[in-house]
Amino acid sequence: MMVKNKELIAALFIAVVFLCLFYIKPRPLEIIDMKIYDLFFHVRGREKPPENIVIAAIDEASLEKLGRWPWSRDKIARLIDKLSEYGVAVIAVDIIFSESEKNDRLLAESISRAGNVILPVVFFFEAEEAPKEVEITESAFYILNPERFNKYQPVSSKSVLVPESILSRSAAGFGHINMFPDSDGTIRWEVLFINYYGYMIPGLSLKTAAMYLGIPPEKQLIDATKGVYLGRRYIPTDPWGKILIPYYGDNGTFKYISIADIVENRVKKEELEDKIILIGATAVGIYDLRVTPMSSALPGVEKHANVIASLIEGKSILPVSNYIVILLILVSVFLAIFLYQRLKAGYCLIVLLILMSGVFISSFYLFTKGTWLSVIYVSGGLLIHFLTTITLRYAYSEKEARRIKKIFSSYVTEKVVNELIKNPSMAKLGGERREVTVLFSDIRGFTTLSEKLLPERVVELLNEYFAQMAEIIFKWEGTLDKFIGDAIMVFWNAPLPQNDHEQRALNCAIEMIKRLRALCKKWDEEGKPQLKIGIGINTGEALVGNIGAEGKKMDYTIIGDSVNLASRLEGLNKEFNSEIIISEFTFKKLQEKIETGFFGAIDVEELGEISVKGKEQPVKIFKISVK
Template sequence: MAVVAFALAIVKPAEIVQFELKSLDFRFIARGELTPDPRVAIIAVDDDALSEIGRWPWSRDKIAEVVDKVLGKYGAKALGFDMVFSEEQANVVDEALRLLNQNVTDVYGDNAAGHMQWLKSQRSFGDVDAVLEGTLIKHRDKLVPGYFFYSQAAGAPDLVKSKLEEEAALMRSLAMTSSFSKEALHSLPHIAAIEGNIPRVTKAVDAIGFFNFFPDPDGTVRRIPLMVEMDGYVYPSMAMQTLRMFLDWPEMSVVVGDVGVEEVRLGPLNIQTDATGSMLLNHYGPGKTFAHYSAADILNDRLEGDELKDKVVIFGVTAVAVLDIRATPFDPVFPGVEAHAVAISNILNGEELKRPPAVEVIELLMVFFLSLLAGYLVYGRPPAIQGLIIVGLPVIIVGTSQWLFTSHNIWIEETFLIVGVLLTTIPTALLGYIAESRKRAFIHDAFSHYLAPSVVENLAKNPDALKLGGEEKHITAFFSDIASFSTFSEKLTPSELVTFLNRYLTAMSDIILEEKGTIDKYEGDAIISFFGAPVDMDDHALRCVVSAIRQQQRLAELREEWKAEGLPEVHVRIGINSGPMVVGNMGTNTSMNYTMMGDHVNLAARLEGVCKAYRVPILMSKDTYSEVRDHVAARFIDRVRVVGRSQPVDLYQPMALRIDLADEQQQEFRAYEKAWSLMLHGDYKASLKLMTKLYAMSPHDGLYEVMMARLKTYIHSPPPDDWTGVFNLKNK
């Protein structure tokens, strides 16, 4: 997807470009308004001026009067026209002569010829173009008439196209100093036809300039062309020419290379443009951000003496009825004349928006590598982290973009960076979500039959807690089996046996699951389970032992029920051991089971069988006892070496939670431990005496009978002198 993002940044689809332009507008709004250069002002033919002076267009002598007062009386340094004088204004004397000529004899009789001759002698008074021409000549080095050009001949009127050679001849001396490569001519906008001023206007001044705008596809003015090309010559805009006059006529030059405009200079000023010679406007605010002076106030001498002194002035129409309105990021009804003022102020202060070629190259690289980085950052991360990255990276991009825009007037196309981030992060996150959902479904299917629902839910939410294939974990193994199952099963029909076992297994399994245990498997009447996997538990040993105690308590209740129903009484043996074991999905690719294996598993199984030898319901190893001794009261049973294991193990019988243990029981446990200690040290008779006493107190405790029989044997056939108390079991 990073490659796709990179390709989009190169191709620049119109939809993404349009979104980027809107985001650029938002950057203007977020930055807020700025104060423009106070040396730039607008002379406006506004609605008030039309109401006071009359409808537009005004007579050329009125225009001349405004210009003369602005540059003369009020002392402006340079003036640019955002208007064109493309046709001669009708001479009112000529119009009077035409009308009188139709019926002059009827009006003047024999004196008609004399009157007509006199009227012709007054013709110069009706030539208002001459008045304007005279004013232009008077201030020729301070003002720039504007003109409009057509970039395609197909859209130009025939009359305009027919005057192209004449207009070109008049303009040629006004071209910029330029340097072209052979392939560069097509980089700049091309003049196909000119809607120019009448020749007497063009010849009366030292400079002219075009005032075209090229709005973006959405109609918003964000840039202004500073130059155009015709017949190998480069011609500057009205704004450039006016600024040149204001700066006392510095040299104006352009270098156009193979990829477009490379450098535009106006004296000491280096102007940033795009490849076509257009400058990105750094708008200061909505309409009338610049100082506006009504042309009516100029004509009627209502300005203070120095309001326009030494300023650069753009003379144009802002009246709504004339419709010279543009859309900008700040204002949908922005006066077109003010856009030229924005350009001049930008250039004067080096405030134009910048997109140097280096920025475009860096953007392309950033689109690719940031997309890769974003995809890497979300891959395999938790949803919260993914969401933070998916939202956070675009926020960082927008923040950085806004900072560059506000502090350095640099425009970076943040939309392509954001698109690149989203193209890699969202699909990656979605694919991860799908994979995670499948993993959760697998976990649910795999564990729902032998894990508590809460444990399954926890695993589904945190699948990383499960490592499929096998891992070593410190857990507690549980083995249980019904004593003499074969004997009592013979007393039941198969149907009764199944019903009985289901009832028993359900009761025992419910307790295991309530204690968050994992049921490994059922083998007939046997239950094999473990605690501490697949979900880690710090108290796995305690939960396992509590589960065993609760099962024996529940069995006591069930025995009463079964007895009342005429069913056999059932006793269950349980073996427990804690230690490192391997747990995981074992089996084949098509059939597997989440199970445990290892030496400590085997020991737990052996302890279940050892219960029979000591006639106790539960046995746990010392490893388990050391983990639960603070919470569970247990009595020491013996030190044995089970079949198949060389290392001896101390056996303990969990009796109850410590908070539930009676003092009498505690005293009995200590008495037994004393008797066992006497046996260990070879005082078998004293040990037998104490064991006999304990048996008399608890005749139903089979452990005492077992130990009494062993002590009687030791009295007649004592163990070796180096005996360590280990009893070697011969049966599993």
Template sequence: MKIKDRYVVLIILLLFCVISFFNSLEGLENKFRDTILESENRVDTRVVIVGIDENSLMHLGRWPWSREIHGQLIKRLKEGGAAVIGLDFLISEDIQSTQSTQSHKSIDITKLSVNDTNQDFAFTEVLEDADNVVLPLYGIFPGKTGLGDIKALDVVGPLDIFKKSTRAGHINVIPDTDGIVRKGLLSFEYQGETILSFPWLIYQEYLKNQKRILPDFRVPVDEWNRFYLDFVGGPGEVEHHSYYDILSGSIPKEYFENKIVLVGPYAPGLNDYYPTPLDYQTPMYGVEIHANILLALLGNSFKEEIAAPWLLFILFGFAAGSFFISKRYKPFVSLVIISALILSYFLTAHLVYNQGIILPLVYPTTLAVVIYLIILVYRYLEENIQRRRVTALFGRYVAPQVVEKLLCQGDGPKLGGERRVITVLFIDIRGFTSLAEKNSPEDVVSILNRYLDICTRTILKYDGTLDKFIGDAVMAVFNSPQVLEDHVWRAVQAAWEISCSAQEILKSETAQPDQIIQFGMGIHTGEAIVGNIGAEFRMDYTAIGDTVNTAARLESYAGSGEILLSKASCNEVKERVRTEFYGDLSLKGKARSVPVYKLMGLVRE
């Protein structure tokens, strides 16, 4: 490959660093966190919700209700010893607009009177007497805002008459782009004033009520002053009771002693609900979200994402690990190992999440998978290139099916050669000199190609390797590079078929006397060195050694139409051929004579 895979991996790593910096996969990251990290925990019973539910709407009438009703609820909770009371609904209308929409049903309002015809003034007295009520306000923001620039254009809050008797915190709930609420807004600026969140003010009031000092802990926030919400339970998990049941006395007021009581909408028709990471399908009421924030404050269980240097470290670790594993092991094994590492990482992320640390999930694991796929593609391309090289190397010498088998085996002959038992077949055209004298050069080449084509096709038919043409001679090797259990028998069959083909041409009516040629052949079996022999820039796949020389010597002794076999070759196929002893020949380079046999035919089964 011209471009090294490590360079491509480095580019991908840098790309993921940029993507993670801009949080381009935020939506996918959030989905992974919701699935893997979020889980329900034990709910603190110090927080109780008083819900404006269907039961209360049925008995008290259409929302909104009069100040009298809310005042009576606050009085009962205060008498019961509630530590803090948080009203999670806006009281921003004057009394006339409230009364115009009021319709009471099955409860006598006179019994709920706060003994003052001016309900706003009376409600103010209730707030002053309770001295533990936190009211809400709502910030209105521009459509777009820059990092760190969290300033409201306007706020909708309680009437001025109520502001002197209590504190107000914002109840803004800001879902992510997919509509899921995962973070809370700690505070924002309005006309130079810092507006704290509704739960944060309730928490301060609770500590004040319990005569405790505000702990010195930091709420980790992002660039928009938002903190990650650690939901302790799904919808309905925080203890809740019906607003009407409190007023009617069904639940004793003493039950709320030292508790933080949040009063808010708890009916679908009031349109104050949002999906959360714990349950996309069943929405959570806004008052429940504030309750979860309060529980996080009480338990100091806020979560913080790791710093950028740690993120880069994790990305680099996953990139290096995936690269090493993918290069070191086969694709399936690599996939199993990388999958196991990713699962282990997810488990680790879940464990450290419970300790307040949020690890990135999508960026490192996706990087690992991408690098695995890149290495897989590189392997495929490299194997394809290698396939072409092998095909170019062996395609001229062996049958296409032999090349395919070599490629499928993936473990061809070693570079530089290996020792192997092979059978060597040498074929030489007899009478070629006379043929060249009697025919034109063009005719000689044509005749030679005709006979050599017979040799080539027959050798490849029996899965032999065409080693080389040596003038008018042919050298073939069996059992290399492809392993053949019956390589001797295949070589003998090929030699006999070549001889028969020559005889058929000789007997044909179209054969011209001055163009008739025959073959002399020699076959020997033994050890040889087979492999790529030559220079780095020019090499041939061939066989060298005494086995090759012996086969060549046998061919030189063979007459026209004769096939001579060494004893080593003859012994391997003696049950399948008919032979006659040719004699003990003294071959060049041999200290002892060699017994030689002449092939007379094949024994057909």
């Protein structure tokens, strides 16, 4: 009975703690919640976007045809004229024209002739200046119930970057292109309007949707703290005028048409006629790439496409009311109390899994219907409550303690995790000195190769190569420290001891060479370029452990002269036209096995000595040739 009373008190305390956490919203929990939100997008998968939105892409083909970026404005004028000839409905430009240029008048005339061009503006939030009587105020939305903004102030700015005045006077409207990433750098929210001295300036996406739908200015309304009206169409927002962006998919979900194809008349009229055209950069070199829930590098212009599509189709995602989350925290914890006090520990785990699965499944279902139910506080309360209950029972019953161990042993299967559990000091700043064998691998002539191929082909080739090499490294139980561009760093004998670490490293190197040869044969048949690698191996003492800034960023890695020597040996392969070079320290430990043919068909050749920084004596090096 005493244990049950303590469980009840602990459960009530946990419920109060998680209610406070939900109110405070600490950054670590919020980031976890954001990642769960992102995961739901991937589970849902790509959705079919509307066909009336097309991205006129400043892509690699356009840059090759029209020259390096930025283009002179006569080229933009030519593009807008071409789009007008195709009969497009709206042209939204995701390019800032804030500085004058000799062809401004030519571009202004094209914008004026088109009559449907929306230009972007950018707001600043640190600078403050006198209000500008600029044309952007004509694009402002009217406000209903403005007194509500006394409680929830919308995003506001007193400084704005606008297009050149000659261009502004020709535009059909304006919209801001400010993006507000969350603390982890991911763009999940769209700010539909920004307050500029009492004028509510819409986002580029919102203004584009309003023009496409033919909504007159007097029916473009903001219902303060609640939503936005586009005629009879209502878009609910949070109190600050934000919406969660219901992304349709990752890169390329919306249709891209190269600007080079448009200006060269290689596009059929039906592909552009009566459609929304977004002009923006997709080429990697222009760096207009954003992190989103479904992509780590989505062109900013495609983010706008997602928002426009959702506004036109009436799709949205909004968080549920705070009161609902509070109610769920309380109900879930008290339901768990009721069940846990009647069940043994093993069954409590089943209850926990059922309850947490119910929370996640319900949240995902609501997500697909346009509502986001935060799961971290509800499920976190359930998990902590479960752990607390089990811990209390452990303190009072050896039998329950054995059962707890049996339950949790099924969760910890990886060797590294087991080692960290046994030795918590390994997770602290710093580390320990240990003899390790280090392997460095690098692709020969990669810079030249990457200059000859399209970035997509380079990434495709590297991904296949790295996947194969990683498989071999893990086969020989190496610790994959990092990928450094096209190079790989691996070490053995940490975090777990390996008595045969030198042997594993050489076996790994030999198999990497053989696998690459097989890959090259396959690539040759596919008409792909060949790769050559050099590998350096050294054995010696190094500092091993979590190295970095505690609480900021830490990496499990190794440092020391022996690591530097392995890296240098890898670089010498080019000089000696070799594939594998090992140091005398590694060779001495493997000499007997090499001489007995343990490593199969290989040849060993002494290459001489090299001077090494930090060592008085030169180091002998050996070339390993794989037959």
